[in-house]
Amino acid sequence: GENVEQHPSTLSVQEGDSAVIKCTYSDSASNYFPWYKQELGKGPQLIIDIRSNVGEKKDQRIAVTLNKTAKHFSLHITETQPEDSAVYFCAAEDTGFQKLVFGTGTRLLVSP
Amino acid sequence: GAVVSQHPSWVICKSGTSVKIECRSLDFQATTMFWYRQFPKQSLMLMATSNEGSKATYEQGVEKDKFLINHASLTLSTLTVTSAHPEDSSFYICSARNTGTGLGQPQHFGDGTRLSIL
Numbered sequence: 001g002e003n004v005e006q007h008p009s010t011l012s013v014q015e016g017d018s019a020v021i022k023c024t025y026s027d028s029a030s031n032y033f034p035w036y037k038q039e040l041g042k043g044p045q046l047i048i049d050i051r052s053n054v055g056e057k058k059d060q061r062i063a064v065t066l067n068k069t070a071k072h073f074s075l076h077i078t079e080t081q082p083e084d085s086a087v088y089f090c091a092a093e094d095t096g097f098q099k100l101v102f103g104t105g106t107r108l109l110v111s112p
Numbered sequence: 113g114a115v116v117s118q119h120p121s122w123v124i125c126k127s128g129t130s131v132k133i134e135c136r137s138l139d140f141q142a143t144t145m146f147w148y149r150q151f152p153k154q155s156l157m158l159m160a161t162s163n164e165g166s167k168a169t170y171e172q173g174v175e176k177d178k179f180l181i182n183h184a185s186l187t188l189s190t191l192t193v194t195s196a197h198p199e200d201s202s203f204y205i206c207s208a209r210n211t212g213t214g215l216g217q218p219q220h221f222g223d224g225t226r227l228s229i230l
Contacts, residue, residue: 032216043118043205043221044156051216089155093216099146100219102155 002027002094006103014111019080021106023090024072032093033073034100035064037086044089048075080110113139116208118222126230127198133191133225135206141186142208146219147179150203162189196229203227 003026013019025033031052036044050057050064050073057064061080066073077084087107091100115138123131135145143164148156160170160181168181178200180192189208193200203226207219 034218036221041224041226043116043207043223046218046220049218097161098144099158099161104155 002030002092002101004092004101004103006090008106010107012109013080017080019077019108021075021088023103025092029095030092034091035075036089039086082110082112085110114220115139116220116222118206118225120225122226124228128195131193131196133204135189135222137187137208140210144209145183145189146207147191148205198229201227201229
């Protein structure tokens, strides 16, 4: 089955800096990779996703890149703001069971 | 769009009672819903996958008689924690995936239910 690793576990940046979170997956058949943002006491919110037929996707300050050969994908947040502070989870879809396998999460802290 | 509502958001009850949590997709139909459990500062742990009109598929180590799942319609799934005990205290989160779209479609999450068993 699929296995997803996520780094770093914590990330502190100054407001306006960029933040990068990286994930690797094990199953080369996986073809869908969403990213979720979870604020304290709430459920995860889908912020961006990418499918294996593209290498990069961008939505305003957020971008995701995918390297299928290396089996890794990354979340890039530019011009970070304090409201970006949250826990971010990457995930990969296990094509065999059609379920998401989540990374361990990254706690992002953006200081004013 | 793609709103998932989960109710209740917080419940406290005595040991031995059963608790039902509802998960509704408000603006789309969901053939498949998922139930997760999350411990503090940890990732989401999938408990079971619920398909409308059929029995849920439970992950290894999850007691199906303890965590009863019903997915009677395309917009509603319920999780009942039976004879709850303090070790069942946790944050339970549901998600829903759009109907008939198969692989590579987003899961949308509810805001979770914090369950505390005294």
